[in-house]
């Protein structure tokens with residue numbers, strides 16, 4: 001049996017074939033995934049991992065697709081969504097969440113429980129898995145600040161509990177995390193005043209509405225912050241605010257974002273990324289490093 005049929009038979013309604021990735025990415029762009037599945041249980045993960053390994057099929061893990069640009073020619077192999085892994089609970093000073101829980105939901109839960117340490121991550125539109133993978137952060141807080149452990153499996157299907165000290169991390173980078181599928185994470189938080197936490201959460205929510213182009217599809221900041229500076233400042237000063245290619249545009253509201261303002265193709269977005277990079281390099285000699293992740297094949 002071919003692997004698509006095997007996955008369809010096993011996952012039933014939780015397996016989609018030729019699934020357009022504009023449905024699963026916040027850029028609202030991207031060609032089809034050959035196979036798109038929603039594993040939840042250990043048994044389901046074991047099945048998909050074993051099949052990918054024995055048949056030598058590429059395998060990708062997607063959270064909420066809020067940091068990914070998928071090429072117009074799409075994704076070969078298997079793309080696994082964590083969306084069905086959606087349990088979270090507060091236990092004393094600890095918060096435990098499965099990979100597919102929204103980071104913002106976890107922030108809300110922590111604030112409601114009077115636990116501090118994640119409130120400034122409010123509004124980041126990713127999953128727990130994506131937040132751990134990226135060490136997502138905002139307003140001086142990072143996912144790894146309060147992270148205690150990650151529950152994972154490797155691509156051979158072996159379970160692992162990774163402690164924070166096992167995962168060297170820095171700004172938007174976690175060393176070795178690409179060798180694992182993140183199943184969930186535990187956070188150790190600090191008792192704090194409920195009113196103060198609520199205020200901090202509201203403050204960052206307002207700052208996001210005020211500063212970010214949340215009315216248009218994007219995947220947040222395109223580039224990492226260069227040392228001692230901001231990518232958005234360089235892009236703005238280079239006169240690139242509002243620059244467009246096809247349906248993609250450097251946001252007029254926040255020059256660090258590229259927005260899909262009019263049915264942009266992934267290639268429009270990628271070409272605009274390259275143009276911004278080229279002009280910043282030419283004007284300032286600074287090579288902007290991508291924060292967003294490019295997946296699959298892009299057309300001309």
Ligand SMILES: Cc1cc2nc3c(=O)[nH]c(=O)nc-3n(C[C@H](O)[C@H](O)[C@H](O)COP(=O)(O)OP(=O)(O)OC[C@H]3O[C@@H](n4cnc5c(N)ncnc54)[C@H](O)[C@@H]3O)c2cc1C
Nearest residue numbers: 063064065066067126127129130131133136137182219220
């Ligand atoms: C409007 C907007 C604002 C944003 N603001 C911020 C911000 O303030 N700070 C910030 O850091 N980011 C920000 N982002 C970017 C993005 O939300 C974060 O990077 C987020 O952590 C990505 O999570 P995700 O679930 O969408 O991951 P995805 O985009 O789905 O995946 C990102 C990477 O993580 C991997 N991954 C995801 N889940 C797993 C898993 N379970 N196991 C193994 N690997 C996995 C994927 O394979 C991929 O390599 C913003 C995005 C948008 C659209």
